Amino acid sequence: MLSHCFDVFWEALSLQVFLVFFATFLLIADYMKRRHPKDFPPGPVPLPFLGNLLHLDIRKPQLSVQKLAEKYGNVFSFQLGNIPIVVVNGPQLVKEALIHQGENFLDRPKLPILYDRFQTFGLIFSNGVSWKQQRRFALSTLRNFGLGKKSLEERIQEESRFLTDAIEEKKGKPFDPHFLINNAVSNVICSITFGNRFDYRDSQFQELLHLIDEAGKMQESIACQLYNICPAVMKHVPGPHKTGFKNWEYLKSFVSKIIEKHQEDRNPHEARDFIDAYLNEIAKEDASSSFHKENLLQSTLDLFFAGTETTSTTLRWALLYMAMYPEIQGRVQAEIDSVIGQSRQPGIADRDSMPYTNAVIHEIQRISNILPLTLPRVTTIDTRLAGFHVPKGTILVPNLTSVLFDKDEWETPNKFNPGHFLKNDQFKKKEAFIPFSAGKRGCLGEQLARMELFLFFTALIQKFTFQAPKDVKLSLDFKISHTMSPKPYHIRAFSR
Ligand code: HEM
Ligand SMILES: *[C@@H]1O[C@H](CO)[C@@H](O)[C@H](O)[C@H]1NC(C)=O
Numbered sequence: 001m002l003s004h005c006f007d008v009f010w011e012a013l014s015l016q017v018f019l020v021f022f023a024t025f026l027l028i029a030d031y032m033k034r035r036h037p038k039d040f041p042p043g044p045v046p047l048p049f050l051g052n053l054l055h056l057d058i059r060k061p062q063l064s065v066q067k068l069a070e071k072y073g074n075v076f077s078f079q080l081g082n083i084p085i086v087v088v089n090g091p092q093l094v095k096e097a098l099i100h101q102g103e104n105f106l107d108r109p110k111l112p113i114l115y116d117r118f119q120t121f122g123l124i125f126s127n128g129v130s131w132k133q134q135r136r137f138a139l140s141t142l143r144n145f146g147l148g149k150k151s152l153e154e155r156i157q158e159e160s161r162f163l164t165d166a167i168e169e170k171k172g173k174p175f176d177p178h179f180l181i182n183n184a185v186s187n188v189i190c191s192i193t194f195g196n197r198f199d200y201r202d203s204q205f206q207e208l209l210h211l212i213d214e215a216g217k218m219q220e221s222i223a224c225q226l227y228n229i230c231p232a233v234m235k236h237v238p239g240p241h242k243t244g245f246k247n248w249e250y251l252k253s254f255v256s257k258i259i260e261k262h263q264e265d266r267n268p269h270e271a272r273d274f275i276d277a278y279l280n281e282i283a284k285e286d287a288s289s290s291f292h293k294e295n296l297l298q299s300t301l302d303l304f305f306a307g308t309e310t311t312s313t314t315l316r317w318a319l320l321y322m323a324m325y326p327e328i329q330g331r332v333q334a335e336i337d338s339v340i341g342q343s344r345q346p347g348i349a350d351r352d353s354m355p356y357t358n359a360v361i362h363e364i365q366r367i368s369n370i371l372p373l374t375l376p377r378v379t380t381i382d383t384r385l386a387g388f389h390v391p392k393g394t395i396l397v398p399n400l401t402s403v404l405f406d407k408d409e410w411e412t413p414n415k416f417n418p419g420h421f422l423k424n425d426q427f428k429k430k431e432a433f434i435p436f437s438a439g440k441r442g443c444l445g446e447q448l449a450r451m452e453l454f455l456f457f458t459a460l461i462q463k464f465t466f467q468a469p470k471d472v473k474l475s476l477d478f479k480i481s482h483t484m485s486p487k488p489y490h491i492r493a494f495s496r
Contacts, residue, residue: 036077038389039387040077040389041072041077042077043068043072043078046078046079068087069089069402074088074089075087075093075388081230084395086390086394086395086397088385089402090402090403091403093386094399098434098437098439098442099438101383101385102440103440104380104381104383105377105379105380105441106127106377106380106441107127108125108126108377108378111376121297122297122298122299123298123306123444124375129290130290133289133290134290134295137281137299138274138303138444141274142192142445142447144277145273152192152448153451156188156452157455159187159197159456160184160345160455160456162187163180163184163456163459164463164464167460167463167493168495172495173492174469174491175490175492178316179209181315182312183198183200183206183209184200184456185307185311185312185452186304186308188307189307189308193273193303194275195276208251208254212251212309212482213481214243215243215244216481216482216483216485217244251305252297255300255301255304259293262279268280268283274300274303278300306443306444307448310449313368313486314449314453315460316485316486317364318361318457319466320489323491329465331356332356332357332461333462336354336357340458342462346454346458346462347455348451348455355422355425355427356418356422357457357458359418359421359428361457362418362420363417363421365433365435365453366433367404367416370483370484372401373399373401376397377395377396378393379394379396403434409430436449460493464493465494466492466493466494467491467494469490474491475487
């Protein structure tokens with residue numbers, strides 16, 4: 001009996017000893033792995049397993065590294081679990097990384113939260129030859145549809161009419177413009193990629209837009225950060241990341257069905273849209289090409305997603321700013337009245353004769369700063385930045401806020417001021433205006449987005465005056481979703 005107890009005691013003890021040894025070993029192994037190379041950008045000391053997770057503000061992980069910038073300077077590092085991340089601040093260094101050393105910082109990282117949704121297909125998260133081929137094809141196809149039967153300009157003008165008609169129906173009563181604008185902007189991309197638009201009352205499409213919006217909630221959650229650190233565990237834990245994944249699958253199956261339909265009824269001699277053009281590319285059967293079903297699906301999804309959220313968020317900020325700055329809205333209307341009048345729709349050729357409106361749109365993009373940390377990059381080779389050593393495979397986060405709000409570049413960085421883009425009443429370009437990021441991997445849709453912003457915005461301000469609902473004080477508070485977007489609001493649109 002006694003000897004039995006003794007045995008159990010020894011067994012337990014040795015198990016304990018073993019566990020302690022094992023844990024110590026893991027910690028040391030983990031520490032060795034995370035030890036930074038010489039000259040690595042400075043940063044806080046990471047904890048085993050968690051890295052600097054505890055340095056992040058649980059509610060606003062994207063913004064919370066802020067304090068680190070104050071402490072460590074323009075280039076600093078922190079760790080998400082085992083993943084070292086380098087943050088770059090300031091116009092000069094951000095441009096050094098994105099433009100002058102563009103080739104060295106060209107790739108996207110394979111963070112689990114991204115990888116498990118996008119793999120390495122498509123446009124946004126692909127790398128290497130596949131990325132190059134997909135990007136070139138998407139750019140030239142977007143351009144071709146601008147030359148085709150119905151130009152991009154006409155598609156956007158047509159959609160602006162639907163949008164202003166729908167807002168007219170509100171008859172000056174307060175309404176939430178979120179999903180109307182979302183639908184309108186999305187229709188431009190749908191018309192290019194799928195060949196058709198969706199009616200604002202189409203309940204299936206509205207549901208899809210709501211699901212995408214809901215998926216944005218995962219972005220602000222700590223669950224996402226944890227997912228990057230231990231995906232194997234988090235896959236089984238409920239939370240906003242699970243909803244995000246589920247909604248993403250729904251969107252995928254929606255687009256898959258549209259692709260199947262195209263395969264059935266397409267005419268190889270006459271491409272109607274992006275999907276038709278892509279199917280022609282697949283039919284060429286070039287073994288070395290990256291044109292296959294998975295890339296078709298993901299590139300289409302990427303255009304749809306990237307092309308909807310960003311532009312529509314910017315337009316929602318635009319209406320808020322107009323309602324909050326009535327004198328500025330009035331000056332835009334005066335310019336519209338003198339250059340365009342009320343009898344015709346705005347066209348893209350009007351932009352050059354409308355410096356004030358153009359400046360207002362730029363200032364809205366600057367101050368709304370919808371992608372403050374843009375999208376992450378990863379180094380393709382060992383390189384140096386600001387004298388620091390940045391090894392191949394290091395994640396780089398360019399801080400666009402530090403450029404769009406730089407004290408030396410902007411007279412009143414924190415104040416809405418279209419004067420930032422004007423000189424002697426003429427439009428003035430600014431080097432530090434980089435809401436689309438910059439360089440070879442900068443936003444693929446920049447041209448399209450700028451066209452959409454000008455045509456939609458001008459059409460809306462031509463037809464309406466936007467105002468806060470009676471006794472309501474509008475707020476510029478933001479929430480973090482796919483982008484930094486305004487908190488839901490109601491607004492009134494009075495016909496002019
Ligand atoms: C106001 C509107 C928009 C803003 C502020 C914006 C901003 C951005 C930013 C900051 C990036 C990251 C670029 C980088 O890593 O350097 C990006 C990438 C991208 N954007 Fe946009 N974007 C907008 C509209 C659009 C539109 C309309 C499209 C659709 C055609 C689009 C398609 C893309 C794609 C496909 C990428 C990934 C490019 C790549 O990885 O090669 N964007 N965008
Ligand atoms: C980005 O830049 C802004 C403005 O300079 C700064 O307040 C913020 O802390 C920076 N964020 C990071 C992550 O470095």
